[in-house]
Amino acid sequence: MTSLRNLCAAIAATLLLCLGGGAFAQTDPVEQRAQQSLTNWYRLVLELVRHTPTYSPPVASRAFAYIGVSGYEAVASGRDDMQTLAGQLNGLEPLAARDAGQIYDEAVVLDAALATAAQDFFANTGPTGQRAMVAMAKSQLASVAAGVDPGIAARSQAYGQQIALHIIAWSKADGGAVIENMGFPFEYPLVEGDGHWKPTSLIRQQQKPLLPNWGNNRTFAMPAGAACELPEPVAYSEDPTSDYYKQAVEVFEVKANLTDEQKKIARFWSDDPMLSPTPPGHWISIALQILQRDGADTQTSVDVMARLGISVADAFIANWKTKYQYDTLRPISYIRKVMDPKWDALLITPPFPEFPSGHSTQSGAAADVLTSIWGADFAFEDATHADDGIAPRPYPSFWAAAEEAALSRLYGGIHFRPAIALGLDQGRCVGAYVVALKTVVK
Amino acid sequence: MMIRSAFRPLLAAVFCGLVPAATFAQPTVAVPKFVEETASSGVASTYTGEWEFIVGGGVATFDCNADGRSDMLLAGGASPATFYVNQSPTGGALKFANQTSGLEIDKVAGAYPLDIDSDGITDLVLLRVGENLVMRGLGNCQFAAANADWGFDGGDAWSTAFAATFEAGAAWPTLAVGNYINRAEESFPWGSCTDNWLHRPNADGTGFAAALPLKPSHCALSMLFTDWNNSGTPSLRVSNDREYYKGGAEQLWNIAPGAEPVLYTDKEGWARLRIWGMGIGTSDLNADGYPEYFLTSMADNKLQSLAAVTPDAPVKPGFADIAFAKGVTAHRPYTGGELKPSTGWHAQFDDVNNDGLADLFVAKGNVWAMPDFAMKDPNNLLLQNLEGIFEEAGDLAGVASMQTSRGAALADFNLDGLLDLVVVNRGSPAQLWRNTGMDRPAHWLGFRVTQPGVNRDAIGAWVEVRVGQSLIRHEIFAGGGHASGQSGPVHFGLGESTTAEVRVIWPDKSSSAWQPVQADGFYDIARDQPIKAWLPN
Numbered sequence: 001m002t003s004l005r006n007l008c009a010a011i012a013a014t015l016l017l018c019l020g021g022g023a024f025a026q027t028d029p030v031e032q033r034a035q036q037s038l039t040n041w042y043r044l045v046l047e048l049v050r051h052t053p054t055y056s057p058p059v060a061s062r063a064f065a066y067i068g069v070s071g072y073e074a075v076a077s078g079r080d081d082m083q084t085l086a087g088q089l090n091g092l093e094p095l096a097a098r099d100a101g102q103i104y105d106e107a108v109v110l111d112a113a114l115a116t117a118a119q120d121f122f123a124n125t126g127p128t129g130q131r132a133m134v135a136m137a138k139s140q141l142a143s144v145a146a147g148v149d150p151g152i153a154a155r156s157q158a159y160g161q162q163i164a165l166h167i168i169a170w171s172k173a174d175g176g177a178v179i180e181n182m183g184f185p186f187e188y189p190l191v192e193g194d195g196h197w198k199p200t201s202l203i204r205q206q207q208k209p210l211l212p213n214w215g216n217n218r219t220f221a222m223p224a225g226a227a228c229e230l231p232e233p234v235a236y237s238e239d240p241t242s243d244y245y246k247q248a249v250e251v252f253e254v255k256a257n258l259t260d261e262q263k264k265i266a267r268f269w270s271d272d273p274m275l276s277p278t279p280p281g282h283w284i285s286i287a288l289q290i291l292q293r294d295g296a297d298t299q300t301s302v303d304v305m306a307r308l309g310i311s312v313a314d315a316f317i318a319n320w321k322t323k324y325q326y327d328t329l330r331p332i333s334y335i336r337k338v339m340d341p342k343w344d345a346l347l348i349t350p351p352f353p354e355f356p357s358g359h360s361t362q363s364g365a366a367a368d369v370l371t372s373i374w375g376a377d378f379a380f381e382d383a384t385h386a387d388d389g390i391a392p393r394p395y396p397s398f399w400a401a402a403e404e405a406a407l408s409r410l411y412g413g414i415h416f417r418p419a420i421a422l423g424l425d426q427g428r429c430v431g432a433y434v435v436a437l438k439t440v441v442k
Numbered sequence: 443m444m445i446r447s448a449f450r451p452l453l454a455a456v457f458c459g460l461v462p463a464a465t466f467a468q469p470t471v472a473v474p475k476f477v478e479e480t481a482s483s484g485v486a487s488t489y490t491g492e493w494e495f496i497v498g499g500g501v502a503t504f505d506c507n508a509d510g511r512s513d514m515l516l517a518g519g520a521s522p523a524t525f526y527v528n529q530s531p532t533g534g535a536l537k538f539a540n541q542t543s544g545l546e547i548d549k550v551a552g553a554y555p556l557d558i559d560s561d562g563i564t565d566l567v568l569l570r571v572g573e574n575l576v577m578r579g580l581g582n583c584q585f586a587a588a589n590a591d592w593g594f595d596g597g598d599a600w601s602t603a604f605a606a607t608f609e610a611g612a613a614w615p616t617l618a619v620g621n622y623i624n625r626a627e628e629s630f631p632w633g634s635c636t637d638n639w640l641h642r643p644n645a646d647g648t649g650f651a652a653a654l655p656l657k658p659s660h661c662a663l664s665m666l667f668t669d670w671n672n673s674g675t676p677s678l679r680v681s682n683d684r685e686y687y688k689g690g691a692e693q694l695w696n697i698a699p700g701a702e703p704v705l706y707t708d709k710e711g712w713a714r715l716r717i718w719g720m721g722i723g724t725s726d727l728n729a730d731g732y733p734e735y736f737l738t739s740m741a742d743n744k745l746q747s748l749a750a751v752t753p754d755a756p757v758k759p760g761f762a763d764i765a766f767a768k769g770v771t772a773h774r775p776y777t778g779g780e781l782k783p784s785t786g787w788h789a790q791f792d793d794v795n796n797d798g799l800a801d802l803f804v805a806k807g808n809v810w811a812m813p814d815f816a817m818k819d820p821n822n823l824l825l826q827n828l829e830g831i832f833e834e835a836g837d838l839a840g841v842a843s844m845q846t847s848r849g850a851a852l853a854d855f856n857l858d859g860l861l862d863l864v865v866v867n868r869g870s871p872a873q874l875w876r877n878t879g880m881d882r883p884a885h886w887l888g889f890r891v892t893q894p895g896v897n898r899d900a901i902g903a904w905v906e907v908r909v910g911q912s913l914i915r916h917e918i919f920a921g922g923g924h925a926s927g928q929s930g931p932v933h934f935g936l937g938e939s940t941t942a943e944v945r946v947i948w949p950d951k952s953s954s955a956w957q958p959v960q961a962d963g964f965y966d967i968a969r970d971q972p973i974k975a976w977l978p979n
Contacts, residue, residue: 040629047632051685053740053783054814126685127496127810128631135628181774182741182814186781202763203742204771205783275684275716387633389689 033107061280068309074113112160175217195236206351215321225321228429269408280312315362345413356423360406364427367402476875491520498551499848500925533858552925592649605921607667608897614643620662660690666922671757681719711758721924723789738786788924796884796935799826807846849926857978859886885961888931893969902949
């Protein structure tokens with residue numbers, strides 16, 4: 001590291017000693033500009049996820065991971081107390097170092113990295129999203145570079161872009177870069193047999209299941225998609241004494257006796273694509289709210305966003321690997337066939353196999369990572385859907401939220417209970433790999 | 443004013459021999475041959491503009507010089523709208539002449555004809571990015587803005603949808619205007635849907651009262667007053683674009699005369715549906731007295747039918763999606779080689795092959811450089827067969843345009859008993875096709891329907907044609923589609939039948955008597971008057 005960086009680090013340490021971490025974040029102008037950039041770009045990314053038709057939950061999780069790593073590396077490249085993720089994440093080669101002896105503006109570097117990454121991962125969004133990204137890039141750059149020497153600003157912007165382009169190049173070969181037909185294969189032979197997935201939607205596209213090969217994608221922190229395998233789900237049976245039948249009876253009875261609170265929970269975590277930031281975006285939103293609430297510093301922010309993004313991305317790969325390994329039927333298919341042909345679930349049944357619950361796996365992984373950063377009894381309020389008129393919900397811990405998210409799928413009638421419980425277990429397994437990453441040097 | 447048809451061929455009766463099978467039953471769907479005559483027609487109009495004109499692009503067809511022919515106004519977006527007077531010879535090539543009309547106004551996204559002041563001359567409502575305008579018809583295809591005279595506040599919004607009705611006892615229509623997002627929002631436009639407006643008549647019967655905001659509003663792209671429950675009081679269906687709303691859904695407003703508008707709720711049976719709602723087409727496909735609704739969207743389209751009608755019980759606004767079963771999902775291109783999902787806009791049911799069955803035209807086109815959706819997205823012409831299933835024939839019929847289409851109208855421009863087609867494209871010239879008929883000619887009827895006093899065009903009436911035991915129903919309404927409205931003869935196909943009976947169920951639910959008519963002619967049906975034939979020339 002350069003002497004300049006050491007000097008900056010020393011100044012920062014002095015400020016921290018004088019003011020404390022929170023005060024540092026609120027008073028340091030570079031920190032303020034960097035935080036503003038991070039917050040605004042993530043706000044926009046959450047909207048773009050909602051409004052880009054290819055962004056199903058797995059695709060969204062992938063973008064969160066790469067954008068998170070872009071932001072992290074942009075910041076880590078300028079600090080001695082952060083460790084690069086190159087060499088820790090599968091296939092990520094070392095990134096270019098900064099020019100020795102040159103001054104960089106940390107806020108401009110971060111802004112350029114996030115802007116470049118966002119505009120690449122959402123290159124396929126619609127005209128309004130494109131317009132918004134152009135407007136955001138323009139206004140953000142003007143804001144973060146205000147008062148910065150033009151030469152330093154230009155150098156910083158170029159370096160931030162370079163970081164993002166490295167990450168983007170790395171992303172291209174992971175198996176998830178090209179999404180056709182909104183993720184629904186044009187051809188896909190459905191597995192025959194009573195217990196196997198059947199289409200549940202009247203939408204033509206969804207007569208094939210979503211992203212059947214997603215489980216084969218390159219993972220980020222965990223070794224491979226099969227690193228968190230689960231035991232076989234309950235064997236299919238129409239025998240009323242069977243465990244399979246009993247789990248269907250539970251879904252049926254839960255639906256018949258839903259309380260208003262259970263309905264609220266189901267809808268709060270419904271997180272439908274195109275109508276919300278999706279399940280991974282819900283957790284990104286939670287983290288963003290906490291970072292803003294607590295005035296977190298940039299170092300913490302990019303660490304949280306990188307590890308959270310990686311955790312949900314790996315969770316969806318692991319989950320999809322298991323889904324297509326077992327290819328199981330949704331409750332609505334079974335209940336209509338065996339119990340009540342007119343039965344309907346509270347929520348829209350997603351167009352892919354049932355076991356395990358994707359929301360459960362990714363919520364478990366997210367809770368594991370956030371707990372490792374902020375602690376086991378970290379209370380927060382989740383206002384992700386406030387703009388949609390859905391009231392915020394308080395949680396005493398991340399795991400309390402994850403368990404509620406998982407249970408919401410039972411209330412919603414789209415999962416059997418074992419898919420929920422084992423989904424959370426799978427999430428813990430994924431989360432452990434992400435927690436093991438070395439990021440901020442304590 | 444737009445017109446839709448419904449035909450119930452009583453299939454069981456046909457197959458049992460109660461009705462001569464030859465009357466309607468044909469072994470295959472007859473495909474009409476459309477010939478594009480854009481270049482020779484004299485129409486040269488392009489819907490232009492940037493982001494503010496990604497939606498809209500409508501066309502209004504109406505007769506403004508009392509020659510029986512449908513003239514047209516094409517929205518121009520950033521360019522001025524263009525008016526054309528219809529000079530097509532009967533049964534001949536389509537011929538239009540650009541004529542100064544007072545409608546040469548810019549920022550027009552959509553247009554709907556309606557006799558607002560009930561003077562017997564068609565007026566126009568212009569939906570604009572900016573102030574909406576009501577244009578009073580002066581006769582001989584001349585128009586003048588009447589906002590001030592009629593107390594109509596055109597506001598300043600991105601207006602994208604329109605519907606009109608005449609509420610019971612009112613001397614003026616009630617106009618519903620649907621608005622889109624706040625166009626000043628750049629980085630975070632999502633969730634900025636602006637209020638839709640309900641312009642009701644003022645108390646003294648001289649025009650309009652202050653507009654009533656329809657809260658909540660969810661970025662409407664199509665609206666339709668429709669008597670979905672056959673109650674005699676139309677409700678307002680609103681199709682909304684989920685791209686921009688937050689907490690929104692499709693809407694059905696209960697708009698009772700003299701009462702505040704109230705949304706139907708899930709407790710009443712109105713199920714939440716969230717789509718990229720872009721256009722509404724309607725027809726009573728099974729002639730049961732309850733209209734079906736086709737809702738255009740992206741990658742999927744809906745065809746809704748009342749889910750359950752129980753005799754002697756109030757009808758609930760619960761609808762089943764029968765698009766898949768009826769073959770009208772129209773979810774991706776059927777020709778041209780692209781497999782990416784489609785983007786649907788204007789939808790219109792009408793009988794293009796005169797077999798007595800409503801067919802469905804859907805205008806298609808990418809929003810604007812959306813790479814995950816088809817760029818070459820052919821328009822659909824879905825022909826209904828005797829089993830009630832729709833079969834794609836856009837390419838065979840010659841209307842599978844790959845332009846970026848938006849609004850459209852099926853209308854008999856040359857008065858030969860065959861519905862022709864005009865389509866507005868974004869960024870390329872509007873197109874016209876002449877329907878030259880089928881290999882096996884079929885018979886038809888055309889009716890102009892009027893009533894004295896208020897609501898001269900009988901908005902809200904149903905025209906019914908009976909052939910043997912079969913019934914075809916057309917609703918007369920103003921609204922729906924995508925930014926496009928029509929006023930003109932009600933068209934019926936009769937198949938091989940040369941005679942039929944016709945009656946009108948007027949907006950007040952009273953019915954005229956059944957009257958016999960000969961096929962292949964145009965008739966005027968004036969309320970309480972004998973039916974009169976009229977000749978195009």
